[in-house]
Amino acid sequence: MAVPQTLDTLDVGAIRKDFPILKREIHEGVPLVYLDSAASSQKPEQVIRAMSRFYETEYANVHRGIYTLAEEATAAFESARERVGEFVGAESSRQIIFTRNATEAINLVSNSWGRANLGEGDLVLLTEMEHHSNIVPWQMLASELGFKIEYAPITDDHRIDLDSYGDLLERQPKLVGFTQMSNVLGTINPVAEMAEMAHAAGAVVLVDGAQSVPHMVVNVAELDIDFLAFSAHKMCGPSGIGALYGRRELLEEMPPFMGGGEMIKRVQFDAFSVTELPSKFEAGTPPIAQAVGFGAAVDYLSKLGMRAIRQHEQEIIKRALEQLEEVPGVRVLGPAAEHKGGVAAFTFADAHPHDVAQILDRRGVAVRAGHHCAMPLHEKLGLPATTRASFYLYNTPEDIDSLIEGLYAVREVFA
Amino acid sequence: MDDLYREQIIDRYKNPQMRGNLDPHDYSYEDDNPLCGDRIRMDLRVDGEGRVTEAAFSGEGCAISQASADLLTEKVVGMSMDEVKSFTKDELIEMLGIDLGPVRLKCALLSLKVLKAGVYGLDELEEELAAL
Numbered sequence: 001m002a003v004p005q006t007l008d009t010l011d012v013g014a015i016r017k018d019f020p021i022l023k024r025e026i027h028e029g030v031p032l033v034y035l036d037s038a039a040s041s042q043k044p045e046q047v048i049r050a051m052s053r054f055y056e057t058e059y060a061n062v063h064r065g066i067y068t069l070a071e072e073a074t075a076a077f078e079s080a081r082e083r084v085g086e087f088v089g090a091e092s093s094r095q096i097i098f099t100r101n102a103t104e105a106i107n108l109v110s111n112s113w114g115r116a117n118l119g120e121g122d123l124v125l126l127t128e129m130e131h132h133s134n135i136v137p138w139q140m141l142a143s144e145l146g147f148k149i150e151y152a153p154i155t156d157d158h159r160i161d162l163d164s165y166g167d168l169l170e171r172q173p174k175l176v177g178f179t180q181m182s183n184v185l186g187t188i189n190p191v192a193e194m195a196e197m198a199h200a201a202g203a204v205v206l207v208d209g210a211q212s213v214p215h216m217v218v219n220v221a222e223l224d225i226d227f228l229a230f231s232a233h234k235m236c237g238p239s240g241i242g243a244l245y246g247r248r249e250l251l252e253e254m255p256p257f258m259g260g261g262e263m264i265k266r267v268q269f270d271a272f273s274v275t276e277l278p279s280k281f282e283a284g285t286p287p288i289a290q291a292v293g294f295g296a297a298v299d300y301l302s303k304l305g306m307r308a309i310r311q312h313e314q315e316i317i318k319r320a321l322e323q324l325e326e327v328p329g330v331r332v333l334g335p336a337a338e339h340k341g342g343v344a345a346f347t348f349a350d351a352h353p354h355d356v357a358q359i360l361d362r363r364g365v366a367v368r369a370g371h372h373c374a375m376p377l378h379e380k381l382g383l384p385a386t387t388r389a390s391f392y393l394y395n396t397p398e399d400i401d402s403l404i405e406g407l408y409a410v411r412e413v414f415a
Numbered sequence: 416m417d418d419l420y421r422e423q424i425i426d427r428y429k430n431p432q433m434r435g436n437l438d439p440h441d442y443s444y445e446d447d448n449p450l451c452g453d454r455i456r457m458d459l460r461v462d463g464e465g466r467v468t469e470a471a472f473s474g475e476g477c478a479i480s481q482a483s484a485d486l487l488t489e490k491v492v493g494m495s496m497d498e499v500k501s502f503t504k505d506e507l508i509e510m511l512g513i514d515l516g517p518v519r520l521k522c523a524l525l526s527l528k529v530l531k532a533g534v535y536g537l538d539e540l541e542e543e544l545a546a547l
Contacts, residue, residue, distance in 0.1 A: 352477035354451050354522060358419055370451055384452020384475070413420050414429075414478075 038390030080295030089219035105229035186343030237297030444533030
């Protein structure tokens with residue numbers, strides 16, 4: 001079943017009614033203006049209900065149960081895997097490994113593929129705009145195995161420097177890992193082009209899709225990538241579950257990541273043999289209800305259409321950038337709107353991001369302040385911290401107005 | 416306007432009274448909170464009886480962290496080392512006069528952490544810091 005991709009614009013008013021939390025007041029008489037979806041999205045009642053219904057009517061542990069309830073729970077769990085696989089264009093649901101989140105998906109690749117394939121003298125190529133989750137797992141492994149890590153630089157307008165990237169590929173890295181959308185700059189990277197270049201240099205390609213999969217059409221076959229990591233909680237699903245897509249030949253050759261039940265074919269006191277995909281990488285009882293919620297989340301997004309969601313966010317970010325740039329003292333990071341997802345990280349004259357976020361919170365506006373798990377990038381830009389507003393399908397032009405009004409209130413305090 | 420940003424905090428942030436470095440000094444310590452980029456250094460001069468005669472702080476960060484450092488630096492002048500050591504976080508919070516959530520508490524207490532790290536020996540320090 002193909003994911004339906006309509007070009008209809010979103011009915012944001014109707015969408016907002018799906019998200020119960022958007023009805024709450026943060027302080028008395030002050031409604032919530034949620035601008036932190038890049039950290040985690042809110043959940044529609046379709047997802048919340050799918051999970052509570054599952055707990056109320058179908059819950060049991062999955063696999064191997066010889067009773068009706070266990071069979072139903074297993075069917076619901078595996079159906080979720082299929083829908084998540086279809087959502088990113090995987091050929092088979094066996095190529096979808098459920099993990100705790102995108103971070104664990106990347107750690108799975110580093111620990112399994114990395115240990116089997118990397119050693120002294122090897123190179124892993126990342127970019128300067130990576131989240132810590134696509135830096136630290138490689139640093140941990142490099143200190144053990146002795147390979148090198150290089151970072152493809154960003155340009156002055158905060159896009160990937162493809163010339164330098166091409167130069168670094170000449171050093172024949174074994175793996176190239178990069179984000180499809182920066183969680184700070186908002187930059188959307190040309191994944192298909194970067195993957196083609198990396199493959200030509202003989203590298204395996206890992207894409208961090210934590211910020212992109214929730215917001216745009218991401219198809220692993222069209223992009224021709226080897227691994228894709230993403231998290232349910234950033235795409236209207238529950239926390240506690242994410243996924244790794246992997247190219248089948250690679251997954252089949254890779255050694256297991258964690259040991260335990262479910263990942264084995266046979267265990268003796270002195271040995272074990274590993275079972276098939278995807279169970280090989282899913283030791284222990286998985287996040288079962290979370291998988292059901294993940295399935296409901298991709299159903300919800302598919303029904304609205306990822307192209308329509310992307311289009312809505314493009315309009316929102318364009319407007320947000322225009323309005324932000326009019327506020328004296330605001331400097332937004334990242335490239336122009338056409339190269340960007342719905343993320344606006346900014347500095348605001350001398351006001352520290354913590355103070356900005358705190359004053360905005362008094363007005364119900366939830367933004368994030370800090371380094372957004374991208375300390376090396378902030379260091380490169382010479383900034384200890386930034387304030388970040390991020391947008392999703394439920395955000396409206398009025399939300400941007402609330403942000404801007406809040407920033408003028410910040411100005412008043414610090415003027 | 417806003418409880419957290421009462422006049423005292425904003426005034427101290429914009430017009431700190433105790434900003435600077437003391438060179439030479441008897442005690443100096445610097446620490447940061449990498450999560451938010453707050454950084455504070457505090458320098459003390461102490462007389463023969465172990466009483467703080469001069470104090471100064473430098474650094475950067477949010478209004479809460481810098482105002483807290485300014486107030487604390489002013490407060491320690493005239494204190495004996497024992498008084499500095501026994502100065503509690505509750506006393507500092509009371510001086511600030513604002514209600515802080517757990518995240519902002521870290522901003523407010525960075526200056527006290529720096530002060531205590533500066534005057535304690537390393538052994539005593541860990542125990543004291545654990546209590547912060």
